[in-house]
Amino acid sequence: MPKRPPVHMAAGARTPEEAKATSKRHFDRQRRRASPWRLWYGLAVWKAARLAQLALQPLCERHLARDQVVPATVVNHRLPHRGVWDLFIDPTNHESVCKACHDGEIQREEAQLRASRDLIAQ
Ligand SMILES: [Zn+2]
Numbered sequence: 001m002p003k004r005p006p007v008h009m010a011a012g013a014r015t016p017e018e019a020k021a022t023s024k025r026h027f028d029r030q031r032r033r034a035s036p037w038r039l040w041y042g043l044a045v046w047k048a049a050r051l052a053q054l055a056l057q058p059l060c061e062r063h064l065a066r067d068q069v070v071p072a073t074v075v076n077h078r079l080p081h082r083g084v085w086d087l088f089i090d091p092t093n094h095e096s097v098c099k100a101c102h103d104g105e106i107q108r109e110e111a112q113l114r115a116s117r118d119l120i121a122q
Pocket of ligand 1: 060061062063070097098099100101102
């Protein structure tokens with residue numbers, strides 16, 4: 001089997017892996033600047049609120065509404081908090097969901113909400 005030819009790079013050039021890592025760090029930094037409240041997810045008060053919600057309702061509420069029993073692993077904010085602390089930490093705004101519901105159904109709902117808000121703003 002032929003060997004792969006050597007790759008010659010300019011001095012100081014980044015490998016694709018280095019470029020990807022730098023790009024991810026840049027992306028993460030931009031996200032933190034645009035949404036500093038993301039750091040709230042690291043706070044002990046959030047971790048305690050999350051565990052309390054999952055203890056109170058250990059099943060996915062979206063699946064339960066369809067008579068399906070699926071363990072919840074994510075605490076969703078029923079009303080997106082968008083950096084409003086009171087909405088972030090209010091237990092009545094917390095909903096136990098599975099990752100599939102959070103990453104699918106809920107992300108689609110929030111995208112629709114953003115799109116309709118953008119339409120109203122125009
Ligand atoms: Zn679910």
